[in-house]
Amino acid sequence: xxxxxxSFSALLVINCCGVFKSWPLQPSVRCxxxxxxxxxxxxxxxxxxxxxxxxxxxKGSRAKxxxxxxxxxxxxxxxxxxxxxxFSYSSQTSSPSSPTLSGLLTEELIAGCTEYYFANxxxxxxxxxxxxxxxxxxxxxxxxxxxxxxxxxxxxxxxxPGIEIKAGQAMKTLEGSLSNNTxxxxxxxxxxxxxxxxxxxxDQPSVDAxxxxxxxxxxxxxxxxxxxxxxxxxxxTTLAQIIGMQDEKTYVSVDHAESVRMRRLFxxxxxxxxxxxLQKHRPLTLYATIKLPSAAEDPSxxxxxxxxxxxxxxxxxxxxxxxxxxxxxxxxxxxLAHLQKQLTHAxxxxxxxxxxxxxxxxTSQHWLRTIVWQLSITNGFLSSTSPDSSMTFTYxxxxxxxxxxxxxxxSQQSMEVHGVGLIEKLFDVACTLVDxxxxxxxxxxxxxxxxxxxxxxxxxxISTLRGGASRYLELISxxxxxxxPSHMAASITQPMxxxxxxxxxxxxxxxxxDSVSEHHSSSTSSPYSTPPLMQFYPPS
Numbered sequence: 001x002x003x004x005x006x007s008f009s010a011l012l013v014i015n016c017c018g019v020f021k022s023w024p025l026q027p028s029v030r031c032x033x034x035x036x037x038x039x040x041x042x043x044x045x046x047x048x049x050x051x052x053x054x055x056x057x058x059k060g061s062r063a064k065x066x067x068x069x070x071x072x073x074x075x076x077x078x079x080x081x082x083x084x085x086x087f088s089y090s091s092q093t094s095s096p097s098s099p100t101l102s103g104l105l106t107e108e109l110i111a112g113c114t115e116y117y118f119a120n121x122x123x124x125x126x127x128x129x130x131x132x133x134x135x136x137x138x139x140x141x142x143x144x145x146x147x148x149x150x151x152x153x154x155x156x157x158x159x160x161p162g163i164e165i166k167a168g169q170a171m172k173t174l175e176g177s178l179s180n181n182t183x184x185x186x187x188x189x190x191x192x193x194x195x196x197x198x199x200x201x202x203d204q205p206s207v208d209a210x211x212x213x214x215x216x217x218x219x220x221x222x223x224x225x226x227x228x229x230x231x232x233x234x235x236x237t238t239l240a241q242i243i244g245m246q247d248e249k250t251y252v253s254v255d256h257a258e259s260v261r262m263r264r265l266f267x268x269x270x271x272x273x274x275x276x277x278l279q280k281h282r283p284l285t286l287y288a289t290i291k292l293p294s295a296a297e298d299p300s301x302x303x304x305x306x307x308x309x310x311x312x313x314x315x316x317x318x319x320x321x322x323x324x325x326x327x328x329x330x331x332x333x334x335x336l337a338h339l340q341k342q343l344t345h346a347x348x349x350x351x352x353x354x355x356x357x358x359x360x361x362x363t364s365q366h367w368l369r370t371i372v373w374q375l376s377i378t379n380g381f382l383s384s385t386s387p388d389s390s391m392t393f394t395y396x397x398x399x400x401x402x403x404x405x406x407x408x409x410x411s412q413q414s415m416e417v418h419g420v421g422l423i424e425k426l427f428d429v430a431c432t433l434v435d436x437x438x439x440x441x442x443x444x445x446x447x448x449x450x451x452x453x454x455x456x457x458x459x460x461x462i463s464t465l466r467g468g469a470s471r472y473l474e475l476i477s478x479x480x481x482x483x484x485p486s487h488m489a490a491s492i493t494q495p496m497x498x499x500x501x502x503x504x505x506x507x508x509x510x511x512x513x514d515s516v517s518e519h520h521s522s523s524t525s526s527p528y529s530t531p532p533l534m535q536f537y538p539p540s
Contacts, residue, residue, distance in 0.1 A: 113157040151192035152215035158185030159222040160419035205239040274313040305357030333381040340390035355414040362406040367425035400454040430458040
């Protein structure tokens with residue numbers, strides 16, 4: 001029971017409770033070597049045998065020793081409770097069912113998100129089919145991975161395009177009501193990420209795990225949490241590389257349907273990573289190492305617009321990103337001028353795609369032209385006398401003119417489908433236009449009503465798109481006031497009254513807001529092939 005050590009002229013005894021006493025001197029706390037010893041029982045302590053040698057010298061009072069023992073025991077109890085809590089949580093979440101979340105991920109919610117996805121978003125991100133979603137809905141009660149994917153999918157649909165659930169439908173929790181679609185989306189996302197910790201999805205990742213990480217990225221991007229968004233995008237690309245999606249040989253070993261889905265997912269991550277790298281100055285991890293998807297794979301759901309998007313972003317490789325992030329300096333006027341020409345002619349005059357795809361393609365094209373121009377001016381390659389208009393100081397005026405012309409043919413719905421990512425691109429073009437307008441002399445014949453009108457239209461568009469007024473309108477208004485002459489700034493930042501239009505018939509699951517674009521507010525006025533308008537957006 002007791003351990004005896006020789007130490008110079010005295011013997012130190014360490015008792016069962018870990019308390020030092022000197023022998024044959026009078027002990028400060030005596031152990032009677034019984035189970036449980038009397039002193040421990042009197043002090044209300046657990047009697048333990050984990051002797052820990054302590055420093056030589058005076059040991060303090062009996063009260064101090066007992067206080068230290070009680071503190072140590074309290075720490076052990078706290079650790080024990082933490083372990084019990086963890087194992088209790090793991091046991092609870094090993095099955096996806098939960099009283100709080102099972103009432104949110106309803107069949108109605110899944111059906112509504114699925115319907116909206118195929119009507120509006122599938123052409124831009126063709127990574128799920130109806131059979132897969134039906135299977136996931138069937139398996140969600142017994143599979144954590146299926147449950148996490150469905151939760152993240154529905155969360156993404158609620159946060160980015162922002163479909164609105166009618167009051168009283170899938171909005172109740174044990175604590176009360178969730179106030180809006182974003183709150184519901186965040187609750188589903190948080191639940192998915194918590195459940196995901198209960199199994200190892202990294203050692204042998206599945207395609208569904210990659211898609212879950214991608215949807216998590218989209219959610220956090222829409223919530224303006226960019227550090228977390230970047231983490232999940234990097235997680236998605238890492239999981240994709242572990243699976244081997246960057247290697248053409250991988251696609252030989254899987255069935256045709258899975259091969260198609262994996263190939264499309266790889267190129268979606270490819271495009272997303274490049275767009276985000278340009279927006280937030282991030283590095284790249286994926287490269288054009290495999291073949292493109294075939295447009296003939298599923299004639300019932302064409303992906304021509306998706307392939308256009310890949311072509312737009314392919315030139316933005318490590319060389320450009322390195323120059324953009326200032327990790328390289330080997331840039332030239334000729335190379336940038338060639339890239340501008342390539343972007344200008346990257347898309348045909350008439351796009352064979354849906355209206356929602358056209359909104360993404362046209363906006364991305366003009367935003368990328370602006371990005372290349374910004375790199376040109378950063379490197380000192382612009383000239384007011386250059387025969388190439390893309391290498392002049394006034395080129396953003398032409399870009400803004402083209403962007404305004406293209407967006408005037410699009411419905412507000414087709415642009416809002418893409419969430420704040422599209423609005424951020426409009427914002428970047430508008431800010432660059434403001435900078436150019438502030439530098440062009442007022443007496444210059446180049447500076448006419450055109451640029452001011454283009455800026456007015458872009459500000460109006462930003463203010464009317466869902467999420468634009470709350471996040472970007474104040475920023476662009478402040479920039480205009482701080483940069484342009486006061487009389488011009490006042491005319492541009494005047495409040496504009498949105499025009500209301502009649503709602504088109506739609507499903508009872510979705511709900512339409514009142515504020516819509518004044519130009520081409522329905523798909524019937526658009527030159528693109530587009531699904532009928534669905535009722536969905538709440539007013540911002």
